[in-house]
Amino acid sequence: MTTPSAPDMLTLINAQSVALDRIPRHDLETFQRIVSAALHAGQRASAFFGAAADQPGQTDLFIVLAHDNNSQLNLLCTQVEGGHFPSLTPSCPSLHLFEREIAEQFGLRPEGHPWLKPVRYRTSWDSQRDAWQRPRGQAILPGVGDFYRVDGPDVHEVAVGPVHAGIIEPGHFRFQCHGEEVYHLEIALGYQHRGIEEALLQNSGRRGLHYAETLAGDTTIGHATAYCQVLEALAGGFSAVRAQSLRGIALELERLANHVGDLGALANDIGFLPTASYCGRIRGDFLNMSALLCGSRFGRGMVCPGGVGYDMDAARIKDLQTRLTAAEKDTANAVNLLFDTPSVLARFESKGVLPPEMARTLGMVGPAARASGLYRDIRHDHPAGIYRFVHLPLSTWDTCDIFARGYVRWLEIQQSIEFIREQLNAIPAGPIRTKPGPLKPSRLAVSLVEGWRGELCHVALTDAQSLVRRHKIVDPSFHNWMGLAYAMRNQQISDFPLCNKSFNLSYCGHDL
Amino acid sequence: MRDIFIHIALLLGMPPLLLGVINKTKALFAGRKGPPLLQPYYDLFKLTRKHVVISEVTTWVFTAAPVITLTALLIAGILVPQGPFRAPLGFTGDLILFAYLLGLGRFFTTTAALDTGSAFEGMGAAREATFACMSEPALFFALLVLAKMSGSLVLGDLLHAPLVTTGWEAEAAPLVLVAVGLFILLLAENCRIPVDDPNTHLELTMIHEVMVLDHSGPLLGLVLYGAAIKLFVLSSVFLHIVAPFQSGRAGLDWLAFVGEMLGVAVAIGVVESVMARLQMRHVNYLLIAAILFCGFGFVLLVR
Secondary structure: OOOOOOOOOEEEOOOEEEEHHHOOEEOHHHHHHHHHHHHHOOOEEEEEEEEEOOOOOEEEEEEEEEEHHHOEEEEEEEEEEOOEEEOOOOOOHHHHHHHHHHHHHHOOEEEOOOOOOOOOOOOOOOOOOOOOOOOOOOOOOOOOOOOOOOOOOOEEEEEEOOOOOOOOOOOEEEEEEEOOEEEEEEEEOOOOOOOHHHHHHHOOOHHHHHHHHHOOHHHHHHHHHHHHHHHHHHHOOOOOHHHHHHHHHHHHHHHHHHHHHHHHHHHHHOOOHHHHHHHHHHHHHHHHHHHHHHOOOOOOOOEEOOEEOOOOOHHHHHHHHHHHHHHHHHHHHHHHHHHHOHHHHHHHOOOOOOOHHHHHHHOOOHHHHHHOOOOOOHHHHOOOHHHHOOOOOOOOOOOOOHHHHHHHHHHHHHHHHHHHHHHHHOOOOOOOEOOOOOOOOOEEEEEEEEEOOEEEEEEEEEOOOOOEEEEEEEOHHHHHHHHHHHHOOOOEHHHHHHHHHHHOOOHHHHHO | OHHHHHHHHHHHHOHHHHHHHHHHHHHHHOOOOOOOOOHHHHHHHHHHOOOOOOOOOOOHHHHHHHHHHHHHHHHHHHHOOOOOOOOOOOOOOHHHHHHHHHHHHHHHHHHHHHHOOOHHHHHHHHHHHHHHHHHHHHHHHHHHHHHHHHOOOOHHHHOOHHHHOOHHHHOHHHHHHHHHHHHHHHHHHOOOOOOOOOOOOOHHHOOHHHHOOOOOHHHHHHHHHHHHHHHHHHHHHHHHHHOOOOOOOHHHHHHHHHHHHHHHHHHHHHHHHHOOOOOHHHHHHHHHHHHHHHHHHHHHHHO
């Protein structure tokens, strides 16, 4: 075998930027061959997106492949001319939603895609092209279109949402059922599409941070960190070490609040009251700790480009330590009660199973992937910021069911508390914020953060004038919704809310 | 006459209080203060002042169902004696009427659910009908045990069997079995945990609540009031078995009855607090257990 003259892929690490012209540019066929080989060799697609090329009518396609075992990210790109390209989805199913997104945003039709539907029901960015040849100006309504149907005398269809009985986000779920058994579930989202990726281009200054913080409200710290990290990488500067530590504390507090809330919600869905109400309160305790950090229960304003917005003094560190110890004890009581009750385990065990092979094929991330026995955690595999100095053990479980998804959360709760305690004992001294430099021209930066729900990916490209010309965001929900649909196969429809809660995916993070 | 008056007053006035007691018990277990004891009354009052929204695709069945169900349950309530007192109405064979008044209420509730044409309500109706197939035999076995024990087919008399005949001293074993069976029935028929969760907002997991999703305003009020009365009536049936008590002084007996009813509500609240719901498929097993308990009670008695 001969060594190719140019490397197939450009390797970089998390929170690093590279010059655009260094990224290997292949023809479409070679690009697809390399991507397919890499995905089958165990790499994952963290992001696969289009960007308008310099020449009109052409589109650049970039892919960020994560090589978890050696902490590397691989980049390559290609260019598509005309309105279509052959789909990779049949051989690499984890790309299915990325290709649908490219079709929707750029009007490029992935030929051979098995289920080519819009993702967010919006118009194409390219005014000349539409992947479904819809007339320009015609309203595109979310959730309207074909759904997969199972036909048969005893098969019936149940449609849930987008308006739900509880206070949750809008999404449409279409079940094909045989009695109480679910044959197939199809999920249609897009109701929350706000156009954040476009808005970030026009407002890459101070407003951009607010867009990042609110793109999935429960992941404020996570997305703000990923957003700041990508801008810092483009500017070539690192934020202060003390700030990195504070960002880590804030991120883990966010994880704690959400994981505890999730365990409470799981208990609530099966009518197990004690844990449901105690976890509801303890979640509030953790949110209040975030408020202690920055004045906002959801961490707004904590993370900003170049560092953090608020410092901790000795009195508040002590206060936080006291509160953490109290909350840790309460959480242990509430959660152990949950996992010690037989009637609870009867509902959790071997329900909603997502086998490891399938989780890998679908490209699952976060606690949902770890509950399917996959070793995936950005804090461990692609550490950035404070995680370069502190190594967190991976929390996995191999039963792949609702119990596993709950139990992985409990393991992570314990580790996050340990991490915060360690950090509080030794926050590095120094400034909490350095002024970020100007963005460098014609570069691309990738930033991955392990949010509480999984991998948050921000990729930003600058043009020759140092303006951000494309800001791609991949929320973990984007990877994971399909996992929920799969886990519901051959399950009881009455177990859907519980199974859904065990994934607890974001609608607005997916819809952007 | 005075006792009949008190019977009617309690039947009409007390049921929502039981719900209040259950909710308070659950709140205490959960470490919360919980809603006021009288909250169910406030809710009913609020609902009477609201407008009704009726789906265009429904027929008269939809509006008639809550009224018919409530009426059926009230008549059932008149047949069931409270404490050691006589029921206002009773005749030979009225235990059949009692069982099918419950059945009539269920028939109209499920039919009204199907009437809306909603997939959720259809699922709820299917579940309700399936589970009813199993709760009905349990109820009949329980009534048969009492009928055999008392030698009477009048509901008012046979429910007093543990009190006036040899009852607990002679036939403790069948009564224990029937008591267990009836408690399961009490939880299942009233949509309590572990069978159903009255507080859930998840349409896909509901049984009873999902059937009345389209009812609103005063109609919903009637449905909720009817559900409370069902709880009251079945609890008083249950009490005849587990706590037959007669002091001979009417005032004390009425007080004891009210106290026992509140005790049942607390017991239901405790059960709801300490365990999770069963998965839908396992509800069948629980109800079959109820049939077996009551059935074996009967076998023990006639062996």
